[in-house]
Ligand code: ATP
């Protein structure tokens with residue numbers, strides 16, 4: 343049983359004013375509620391209340407890992423450079439990797455992630471297919487020298503991560519563990535009370551990586567995503583784009599004079615047609631310097647990642663390069679392009695029989711240019727950045743846009759590390775093979791911030807009971823009164839006996855200060871004990887989530903909370919709601 347937390351003794355310095363450099367609610371409120379303090383850019387201390395929350399998040403994560411058979415270990419935070427040279431990442435990782443040299447001149451780094459270390463750990467002892475699969479995890483501080491540490495725990499330099507790694511003899515076995523991990527990550531999000539989406543981080547096309555990011559939806563999340571009520575969700579950068587391109591039908595191709603028209607918007611207005619009927623052209627070159635022109639529907643943007651997938655090494659042409667290639671900025675089209683220029687068009691344009699496009703001549707456009715007759719397309723590809731309103735690739739309904747915070751990610755690594763680091767096992771057929779690996783990470787401290795982003799109001803944090811620093815705060819008013827304090831103490835003990843974690847605000851403070859702090863800290867339930875109420879045998883109970891208040895008979899308070907206690911232990915995220923139903 344957790345001891346009753348006495349706020350008169352707690353090191354929980356709350357702040358009345360907003361810290362000046364905190365932009366996000368989670369950053370601001372975790373500081374104001376006395377849960378953490380900043381020590382330097384991207385470096386934070388967790389104070390007692392914040393530590394309780396962090397420990398609870400970690401406990402949920404660890405429990406879900408244990409439940410799927412992953413085994414906890416602890417690896418060193420400081421890692422030898424040698425293994426990073428083996429994987430090639432000593433050179434590839436860049437300045438985010440913090441490096442150091444010990445007194446003997448040996449190089450090390452501060453662990454930003456542990457693929458190298460775990461691979462070197464198991465490679466000499468995991469020897470046979472009979473020992474596979476194995477999943478190992480740790481929950482540990484990571485260090486990444488982020489270029490822009492910001493938003494408090496959201497993007498810090500030192501942060502707590504749960505990282506897991508799995509080793510397999512076959513792809514099927516990896517897939518099984520990957521699915522188990524994904525399931526565990528879904529349950530972790532649910533138990534934290536998060537509103538979340540599992541996002542395809544890569545569109546899964548050939549050569550694409552198998553990975554899923556779990557995003558907590560939040561107005562100020564760093565990631566832009568699209569999602570659908572059918573459950574589909576994708577990173578806006580990587581999601582498949584299915585949009586409506588329309589046809590401006592003419593009686594054959596006609597050249598029109600379009601003086602001063604250079605943008606899609608100007609063309610659409612000039613012709614009096616929707617932007618979806620105008621084809622946007624972008625010119626670039628491939629890795630060998632060959633010129634390529636991309637066409638996309640006028641209301642969409644060419645996506646960089648997709649352009650590179652279609653044309654490896656793709657780079658946009660500069661104005662000078664366009665000029666010397668004989669291309670007209672603001673009036674490019676597929677008809678009459680210079681010899682040797684390749685045309686790649688977005689797949690959404692495939693069924694558009696006639697295009698409104700540039701005429702490769704300043705001040706002129708073509709309308710009714712016939713695909714396959716007046717011009718030829720050399721290749722079709724998914725090229726556009728997906729946006730809200732486009733069709734869901736899974737069900738066809740209109741996609742919605744949202745922003746998200748990446749709280750966790752699962753990843754099929756394959757043999758990238760085992761091959762480069764010589765980590766092999768003896769397979770059933772007697773041959774040595776590299777392990778097939780997976781890696782899986784949860785941002786434990788970032789998840790805590792994500793919860794605050796989703797659950798707060800002007801007064802402060804609103805913790806889900808599953809990770810609140812304590813479930814109930816008993817607030818005695820008029821502490822010097824002979825009756826109030828003992829009564830509050832008795833209530834706290836009774837609630838504790840039901841299995842709740844209880845705090846008591848026994849500070850010699852005014853009622854207003856206690857109410858403000860209770861709301862700021864975000865205890866899910868407040869039990870206010872005052873002299874007048876006690877005289878009538880009553881206490882006031884406040885549900886932080888809704889702000890609702892109700893008087894309860896003191897005598898029956900504990901028995902009325904029995905159901906909530908059961909709900910809490912059954913894993914209910916908001917077990918007190920039923921009291922006010
Ligand atoms: P991001 O894209 O946000 O930089 P990442 O994809 O590089 O994150 P991973 O390597 O997937 O991060 O790490 C696993 C988890 O660790 C992330 O899903 C995230 O929750 C957390 N994390 C990563 N970087 C940070 C950071 N700078 N501060 C806090 N948490 C972080």
Ligand code: MG
Pocket residue numbers: 555748750751
């Ligand atoms: Mg990630």
